[in-house]
Amino acid sequence: MSNAKGANNKMDEETVKTVAERLVKAGMELYYGGYVKGASGNISMRLPHAEAFLIKPSGASLRDMKADELVLVDFHGVKLSGKAAVSLETPIHAAIYSVRKDVGAVVHTHPLATTVLGIAGYKILPLQVESYMRFPEGVTMVPYAPPGSKMLAETVKQRILECDALVLENHGLITVGKTIEEACRLTEIVEESAKIQCMLMAITGSSKYSEEELASKYSMNRKKSIQGC
Numbered sequence: 001m002s003n004a005k006g007a008n009n010k011m012d013e014e015t016v017k018t019v020a021e022r023l024v025k026a027g028m029e030l031y032y033g034g035y036v037k038g039a040s041g042n043i044s045m046r047l048p049h050a051e052a053f054l055i056k057p058s059g060a061s062l063r064d065m066k067a068d069e070l071v072l073v074d075f076h077g078v079k080l081s082g083k084a085a086v087s088l089e090t091p092i093h094a095a096i097y098s099v100r101k102d103v104g105a106v107v108h109t110h111p112l113a114t115t116v117l118g119i120a121g122y123k124i125l126p127l128q129v130e131s132y133m134r135f136p137e138g139v140t141m142v143p144y145a146p147p148g149s150k151m152l153a154e155t156v157k158q159r160i161l162e163c164d165a166l167v168l169e170n171h172g173l174i175t176v177g178k179t180i181e182e183a184c185r186l187t188e189i190v191e192e193s194a195k196i197q198c199m200l201m202a203i204t205g206s207s208k209y210s211e212e213e214l215a216s217k218y219s220m221n222r223k224k225s226i227q228g229c
């Protein structure tokens with residue numbers, strides 16, 4: 001990461017350092033927030049004025065990831081610099097940046113309630129009003145494909161055009177944002193919604209509301225924070 005070799009020459013060392021430090025801070029927040037365990041999950045940030053992004057190295061934990069360990073990768077998933085191997089899910093990150101020019105950061109985590117619903121095959125619904133403001137049609141689930149596979153990257157590449165959050169069936173969650181902070185906040189809101197839904201289903205045996213009922217309940221002038229998912 002340190003010399004940013006091979007990337008656009010507008011990208012200076014100070015910019016790379018700043019991006020790396022923001023990623024490290026976000027990684028710790030996600031780890032201590034309980035959104036990942038061990039070395040699972042990966043996060044990345046697009047570098048300004050360059051077709052490249054910084055991503056967590058393979059095998060590192062978001063808990064103690066170091067800024068100078070991050071790996072610089074281009075939008076084809078090719079490593080440009082960094083000592084460590086790239087994260088297994090790098091193809092997903094590269095695919096997203098290549099089709100979403102507005103996306104500045106990608107967060108992939110395994111939040112417990114979101115993952116449970118993704119295994120059980122239940123779509124996360126916007127049961128609470130704040131989540132309705134962010135994903136009024138619920139969170140789209142991407143069919144299972146092996147982690148790191150071309151199939152998974154290709155499916156995410158297509159679905160992320162319509163959504164800022166995707167549940168990966170039997171796996172976890174992907175969120176995107178203009179900034180790493182925005183992508184992390186969306187992860188938090190999706191997981192909070194999933195927790196509410198899991199508890200509601202445990203107590204009542206159902207999600208109580210259908211998508212149509214929720215749309216009717218919350219019908220109001222609202223600004224869609226993310227595109228329909």
Ligand SMILES: [Zn+2]
Pocket residue numbers: 040041108109110147171172
């Ligand atoms: Zn994963």
